[in-house]
Amino acid sequence: MTTGADGRGLAGFAALLADPTRAGFCLALLDGRAWTAGELARAAGVAASTASDHLTRLVAGGLLVEERQGRHRYVRLADPGVAQLVEDLAARAPAPATPPRTLRAASAGAALAYARTCYDHLAGRLGVLLYDALLDRGVLDRSGGLALTGNGVTWLAGLGVPVEPLRATRRPLVRDCLDWTERRPHLAGAVGAALCGRFLDLGWTTRGTGRAVRLTPSGRDALAEALALDPALLAPPASRDSGPARA
Amino acid sequence: MTTGADGRGLAGFAALLADPTRAGFCLALLDGRAWTAGELARAAGVAASTASDHLTRLVAGGLLVEERQGRHRYVRLADPGVAQLVEDLAARAPAPATPPRTLRAASAGAALAYARTCYDHLAGRLGVLLYDALLDRGVLDRSGGLALTGNGVTWLAGLGVPVEPLRATRRPLVRDCLDWTERRPHLAGAVGAALCGRFLDLGWTTRGTGRAVRLTPSGRDALAEALALDPALLAPPASRDSGPARA
């Protein structure tokens, strides 16, 4: 018998993520969108009954929240904190050593490496570029912990992103999030999420398949100007894989 | 079959914490010290052989590192990131609903609620008080993410804590860490750890049983002066449970 808290609570919670199917669900839901139970079941390759059981447990455990609409059961991650937790755990987990087998997969991998959402903010090479540019431009400062500068508040306002409403949330304004392709931080937190959403609203970016994000031509120029960068720097690696190939 | 990464890596990693015994090990190791295999086995109430097996897996999974000394096997958490991960998970896990049964347990609980280490920094009521005072005094600033101010750098230097060496580490200088008794943040990160260690060096605090921390009388006065606070604010709730009772 131990004096303080034993590990049952923690173990029970961790067990929710200790199953490949449930973990796969959470990774899929990292795109920030709501999925139906059937979609998740198909994506994971399990029977609908199995998926239903797993979802019930994930919801009961507080990792997911559900929303019933007609005959559909939509689920999504409960809050950004859960997304961060899943990302943190996934970052420490060893990669299953599964190099891309097919051309399609390789192309999809390249698209994801270039730009993708990480829950609700921007990740990949573009995300890291943005992060670095924001530091250079004095929007962010990391002389003592990552922080948004007063300069940054006005810069955001110029983009149509008022900061005040973001302060009301419990979520930290800005936060480092380690990029698993670049191995360097990109911007998370309330500001990271707001920027990602604003880019979509402005048409600077569009959603690709899965978590992939595409930068539109006009978006590239506009973003380059806002960051005082050369537009060529923001271009994707190869020009072919930015559009849907054929299927 | 899914296109991107499946959940096996994440699940395997989470499984390390999905066992009550292993989870208990990690919680015990949150005190930041190295424990022997036998100590952990006794604390968890399992056979030595069982503990040995668990430790091997935790080390292989990168959560723990071990150090052999003679016939002892010392283990500790691999790095502060692991400690943060365990804390984050534990904070989300539901409490096992086990109210303190005995007077001893209640007293120990009160001591922990007052002041304890959270891996390597200060937590509990005292930790939260310190955090608030540092904000008031302008050592910390959270107008845009938590950050250490220039003012704070000199304040730390006055305490004999040079900041420059801390910048060399990959660890963030300052970080919020949610306190599970106070439900409010206290100070983590490299500065949080350095402060906690400095207080011990100065004799302002001493280690109690387990993760408990005691504030010495002289420490109370010195800390109150450094923070420009009333010393009475820093006093523990009741005077009796600060020392070893009798047994």
Added chain:
DNA sequence: GGCACCGTTCGGCGCGGCCCGAACCGTGCC
């Protein structure tokens, strides 16, 4: 109303885990 579809519930099966005790090895102490 009839049908297709999404999701849930219920048994039952099989695997993998967690745990222990016993035997063994190495270290340190007397």
Added chain:
DNA sequence: GGCACGGTTCGGGCCGCGCCGAACGGTGCC
């Protein structure tokens, strides 16, 4: 050298969990 002690290895038992298929209920469409 002998003994005590910490830790590890091995074999075996047991329980829980994840999976499925089949049957059922509810919803929406025609």
